[in-house]
Amino acid sequence: MIQLLFSAVAIFSGIIIWRVTQSSPVLLPPGPPGISYIGTILKFLSIEKPWVELFEWTKKYDSDVVSISLFRRQFIILNTSKAADDLFVKRGLNYSARPRIPILDLVGHSIDWLFLSYSTDRVWRDHRKIYHREFDSQTLLHRPGEIASARKLLRNLLESPENYLNHLRYTVGSTILRTTFGISVKPVNDPIVAILVRFFNTLDIAFGIKTLVNAFPFLRYLPKWLPGTSFYSTANELKRSAINMLEVPLSLVQTDASTTSSIASRVLDSLEGTIEDPDHLYNLQILKNVLAGVYAAGADTTLTAMQWFIFAMVKYPDIQAKAQTAIEQRTEAKRLPDFESDFGALPYIDALVNEVLRFFPVLPLGMPHCAMEEDVYGKYFIPKNAIIFSNSWALLREEQVFGPNTDIFYPERFLNDNGIRNLDIPDPDAAFGYGRRICAGQNVAREFLWIMMVSILSCFNISKAVSKDGTLTEPSGKHTLGLVVHPLPFPCKITPRSTQAEQLLAAIEAHST
Numbered sequence: 001m002i003q004l005l006f007s008a009v010a011i012f013s014g015i016i017i018w019r020v021t022q023s024s025p026v027l028l029p030p031g032p033p034g035i036s037y038i039g040t041i042l043k044f045l046s047i048e049k050p051w052v053e054l055f056e057w058t059k060k061y062d063s064d065v066v067s068i069s070l071f072r073r074q075f076i077i078l079n080t081s082k083a084a085d086d087l088f089v090k091r092g093l094n095y096s097a098r099p100r101i102p103i104l105d106l107v108g109h110s111i112d113w114l115f116l117s118y119s120t121d122r123v124w125r126d127h128r129k130i131y132h133r134e135f136d137s138q139t140l141l142h143r144p145g146e147i148a149s150a151r152k153l154l155r156n157l158l159e160s161p162e163n164y165l166n167h168l169r170y171t172v173g174s175t176i177l178r179t180t181f182g183i184s185v186k187p188v189n190d191p192i193v194a195i196l197v198r199f200f201n202t203l204d205i206a207f208g209i210k211t212l213v214n215a216f217p218f219l220r221y222l223p224k225w226l227p228g229t230s231f232y233s234t235a236n237e238l239k240r241s242a243i244n245m246l247e248v249p250l251s252l253v254q255t256d257a258s259t260t261s262s263i264a265s266r267v268l269d270s271l272e273g274t275i276e277d278p279d280h281l282y283n284l285q286i287l288k289n290v291l292a293g294v295y296a297a298g299a300d301t302t303l304t305a306m307q308w309f310i311f312a313m314v315k316y317p318d319i320q321a322k323a324q325t326a327i328e329q330r331t332e333a334k335r336l337p338d339f340e341s342d343f344g345a346l347p348y349i350d351a352l353v354n355e356v357l358r359f360f361p362v363l364p365l366g367m368p369h370c371a372m373e374e375d376v377y378g379k380y381f382i383p384k385n386a387i388i389f390s391n392s393w394a395l396l397r398e399e400q401v402f403g404p405n406t407d408i409f410y411p412e413r414f415l416n417d418n419g420i421r422n423l424d425i426p427d428p429d430a431a432f433g434y435g436r437r438i439c440a441g442q443n444v445a446r447e448f449l450w451i452m453m454v455s456i457l458s459c460f461n462i463s464k465a466v467s468k469d470g471t472l473t474e475p476s477g478k479h480t481l482g483l484v485v486h487p488l489p490f491p492c493k494i495t496p497r498s499t500q501a502e503q504l505l506a507a508i509e510a511h512s513t
Ligand code: HEM
Pocket: 116, 131, 135, 293, 294, 297, 298, 299, 301, 302, 305, 362, 363, 366, 367, 368, 431, 432, 433, 434, 435, 436, 437, 438, 439, 440, 441, 442, 444, 445
């Protein structure tokens, strides 16, 4: 009897222990031991492609979700589209915040627009409402500006093809400034562009490895005269630049009659009440944040996608030739492509735009999200404030989604055998992020990329640069390291592809001068 009782107690206790361990997981997602000293951090940062290394952890630790602890902060990486969808979409309420980077606390509220915090109150929604109204439902509104910019780009490429990178930068930057503020900027020495450049240069320093306060937040309590505290002056400069970004371009819209219809003018026109009215002030602040946010989020990303496009065209001449044939069959080389006649009617070009975005993700690790509350995912515990990245690079190489050989650049993966869009293969949406924070400008970005790519391909051949001794220069494929990953500048040869193309280019010149 006593034996029976002991057995029953043992079985009962076993069940309880089993239930407890099953139902209250406390394991962090697996990963290498925490990195807590600067030497190891530097070693980690010297890895050429961190997104590949982070994906390797999924195989090594046999888990979709992996993690590492850095300076007592948990970093979690989602290496499959299922995990990204489960957390960023299905549990979006908890995973839509952005992490707060320590130096931004020293800058104060003037930079809140950069990593807009997520809230369920109206503030965050009011920002997204303007983005949605201006970019999702009004892509048609932006097309005339985009086509004019693409034509001007062709002219600039004809004049000085060796400066293609500057031309792309100017095309993207000036188009976004015209869309947002209705202002035209000069190709060189423009004062508004100088403000933007200054802001982004300071931002690079603020987020760079030498800004120790980001890794050691306690440094912010040190007196400013101590060596190693240059982050104080960086924070001051960032604050000045952020205020200029918010105020100066908008003041032009309010005072300069030469500005044209833009997001700023439309929202300003719709503002009710006087400047003293709290609602008016609130709406004005939202507008300022949105406008600065569009430039910050849209300019560098779109430029980078175009740089990777040029890179791909140099690397894969056969694909370039197929794209040119597809365009020529439609336009007969008698006109330049445009939205009205050709958008949606050139499946190979749509496939090419998709493949550029898939194969060369502009933000391979996406933008960081942050867990607002602690959570449990599968058997893993996700602490409050953990910083979470979805590994877009890995997600965009999932063979069950994008078909076989995803490590090969192959636009045809998006097409059927008869050359039309294969609807079984989705667009590479992970390039634009996930859930409530998904890129607010993705539709406009796709259209702008399309018109720039199709216009360039209709007129130019892009090939390897020829050095003075006649040898061909292969682009190295090396790239920057940061959230946005650019190819390092590389030379290439850009030449008109035929006499018809030369005539089309000459006709643009005649119109726009
Ligand atoms: C090739 C071009 C672009 C790429 C690859 C890209 C990609 C992204 C990504 C990955 C995010 C973060 C999503 C997340 O947190 O999960 C993002 C956010 C954002 N993007 Fe884009 N983007 C591009 C162009 C643009 C353009 C042209 C605009 C504006 C017209 C824009 C506006 C925004 C804004 C406002 C956000 C912040 C959304 C938020 O935090 O709520 N982007 N983008």
